[in-house]
Structures are given as structure tokens and as C-alpha cells.
Amino acid sequence: MEYAIHVTNLCKAYQDFALDNVSFAVPKGCIMGFIGENGAGKSTMIKAMLNLVHRDAGKVEILGMDLDSHEKEIKERIGVVFDECCFHDNLTPADISKILGNIYQNWDGKLYQTYLVRFGLGEKKKIKEFSRGMKMKLGIAAALAHNPDVLILDEATSGLDPIVREEILDIFLDFIQDENHAVLISSHITSDLDKIADYLTFIHHGRVVFSTGRDELMDSMGVVKCGTEDLAGIGKDQVIRYRKNQFGCEVLIRDKRIFAAGHPGAVIDPVTTESIMLFYSRGEEL
Ligand SMILES: Nc1ncnc2c1ncn2[C@@H]1O[C@H](COP(=O)(O)OP(=O)(O)OP(=O)(O)O)[C@@H](O)[C@H]1O
Numbered sequence: 001m002e003y004a005i006h007v008t009n010l011c012k013a014y015q016d017f018a019l020d021n022v023s024f025a026v027p028k029g030c031i032m033g034f035i036g037e038n039g040a041g042k043s044t045m046i047k048a049m050l051n052l053v054h055r056d057a058g059k060v061e062i063l064g065m066d067l068d069s070h071e072k073e074i075k076e077r078i079g080v081v082f083d084e085c086c087f088h089d090n091l092t093p094a095d096i097s098k099i100l101g102n103i104y105q106n107w108d109g110k111l112y113q114t115y116l117v118r119f120g121l122g123e124k125k126k127i128k129e130f131s132r133g134m135k136m137k138l139g140i141a142a143a144l145a146h147n148p149d150v151l152i153l154d155e156a157t158s159g160l161d162p163i164v165r166e167e168i169l170d171i172f173l174d175f176i177q178d179e180n181h182a183v184l185i186s187s188h189i190t191s192d193l194d195k196i197a198d199y200l201t202f203i204h205h206g207r208v209v210f211s212t213g214r215d216e217l218m219d220s221m222g223v224v225k226c227g228t229e230d231l232a233g234i235g236k237d238q239v240i241r242y243r244k245n246q247f248g249c250e251v252l253i254r255d256k257r258i259f260a261a262g263h264p265g266a267v268i269d270p271v272t273t274e275s276i277m278l279f280y281s282r283g284e285e286l
Contacts, residue, residue: 003061004028004150004182005049010058012048017206019044022058024201024211026150029179031172033197033214034186035280041206042186043082046154050080063149079143083155085135087142089128093121096142104146115141116245118120119164122194125264132159140168144175151175154183157192165189190273198233200273209280214273222256222268223275225249234259241283252279 005026012019019041026032031109034042047053049060051071060067062074087096093116101107113231116123119137127135136159143151151172157165173196187193193200193214210217223242227248231239238259240252252275253259256268 001063002028004030004063004180005032005152005184006059006061007045007049008059008061010045010048010060011056012044012053013056014044015161015200017041017044018267019048019206021205022203022208024208026182026184026199029176030198031176031183031185031196032199032201033190033193033273033276034184034201034203035188035190035193036186036203037277042203043154044206045203046152046184046186050075050078050152070132072101076146077148077150078150078152079146081136081139081143081151081153081156083136083158085127085130085139087127087135087138088205089126091127092124093127093138093141094123096138097145100142100146108145108147112141112145112146115144118167120143133161137164137168140171144171149181151181151185153187155186155188157187157189165192172196179181190277193273197273202277204280211249217276218271220255220257221271221276222253222259223271224251224259224263224266224268226251234286235262236286239286241279241285242282243279250279252276252283 003025008023008106009020012023022045036042048055063077065074067074097109097112101109119141121134121138136156140156157168160168169192175181176183197214200214202209228244231242234251238254238255242249242251260266260268
């Protein structure tokens, strides 16, 4: 399998937080959703894999190139959007086109204008007059307009209304129709990831809990409701996490086929990205 992004054993320590040997890979033609609660380390991970913060250890390869030896080539071929607008308030979208046109060899002014029109962004309006959502859309238009092969987005859809978000998600889905393209997107809007992500990487307290195909997760895991006294009967190897509530508990099951074979007639509910996150973050191990 060819990877668009391949991160191996990345470590980064701050005084009160550390990314601990984070590894994951995004295959070409795929969208990877990066999930985890506030402070889990998603932004630090994204900054470290772009050399925006210093890495203590680990290897980052993007489009088959090592970040340390090919940073300039890599940056030419990736589009990055953060949750905060990185353009100066006094600039207009037209100014940004001039600036980025001088930076990126592949800058496509016409494509940029197409996105501005599509997103309803006036070319001459100053960024300080933009709403948060408009700034996010501008960042996405700018990231796409130099024809990148890889998009890296950190909470880039968080300020957008559901209609624009759906439009942006469609753009990402179109983008990966080219099998050489890939998207890494961190988001708290897990329903968006349920719509577009092929893979999910879940990071918790700076460590990767899982990094795997979304379908694989949805096909294997399930949720079972039972009494607390029934937990032991399910078997430790099948219980990933459980959460107590006023009626008993909910259990995240590792493999619903194995569980169903051992518990004929049991009701097994499907999982969502959000429910998996909640079990891992708030649930208990047996
Ligand atoms: N420059 C810094 N110096 C010290 N600690 C930092 C710095 N940047 C981030 N951290 C710490 O690293 C941890 C992870 O932060 P990070 O922003 O990567 O999390 P996140 O998963 O992106 O969170 P959120 O979903 O809230 O954006 C936090 O404890 C944060 O305080």
C-alpha cells in the first residue's frame, strides 16, 4: 500500500504533556479522521509533522519524502488549514492570491477565484470584516488553490454551518477521487467523519489508542446494554470498555459476531465514532 502520510514513533514533550511514540499512516486515495478529546495532542501532532514545532524523535514521510530532507518540496505539495485564520486582518482575498502566487509554483488564481465565488467570499473585502466561518472558507480555498496532493486540516470545519460543511466535505470527497491524493482531518464533529473518513486515528493523552479502517471498526464493534451483574459473563476479552448508567451499563464489544454466537438473541447496537470516543475516554476497563 502506498502511503501519502507515514508518521513513525513521533515524540514531543512539553512540560505537562507528551506525544508518546505516535505512529499512523494515511494511504493514498483516503481520508483519515484524527479524533481525540480536547488536549489529547492532535494539534501538537499536526504541528510536529509539519515541522512547525520541534520533534524530539520520530520520522515523518509525506508523499514518500522524508520531511527533514525534503521539507520545501513537501510544503509545495500539501495544503494546510488550521482552526485559526493565519492571514493578516488588513489583507483581502485578492491580496492573498498575489502573496501565495509568489510562494507556490502551482498557484492557480482562477481556481482560487472559483472557490471564492463558490464560498460567497468577496475578493476586495478585508479579512477583519469576515466572520469566523468566512475565514475558515478562505483558508480552505487558499489551501486547495495550489493544487496540493495532500490536505491537512486541523479543526478546519469547526466554524462552518451544516450546509457549508456538507459542501466542504463533498469537496474533500472529490479531492480524493484522484488516487494520489489524501486528506488528514482532525475534527470534533464526529458526524462529519462518519460521512467521509476511511480511516480513524484516535489519540488519547498523547498516545494512539487505535489507527484503523472506519468500516472495520463499525463492522466489528457493537454496544450491548446489560445489568452490572452481567458484565463478568460477557468475558474480559470481549469488553473494550463499559459505562455505568442509572439502568445498568453499556458495553463496547470488541467483536459483535463472536459476542452474538455466545449470546444468541442479544441486541447489539451499532457504534458511531462519537460513541467509540466516549467509551475510550469515559468508560472503564473490566
Ligand atoms: N507550546 C506549548 N507549550 C506547552 N504545552 C503545550 C504547548 N502547545 C500545546 N501544549 C499542551 O499540549 C497538550 C495537547 O494540546 P493540543 O493543542 O495538541 O491538543 P488537541 O488535541 O489539539 O486539543 P483541542 O481538541 O482542544 O484542540 C495540551 O496539554 C496543551 O496544553
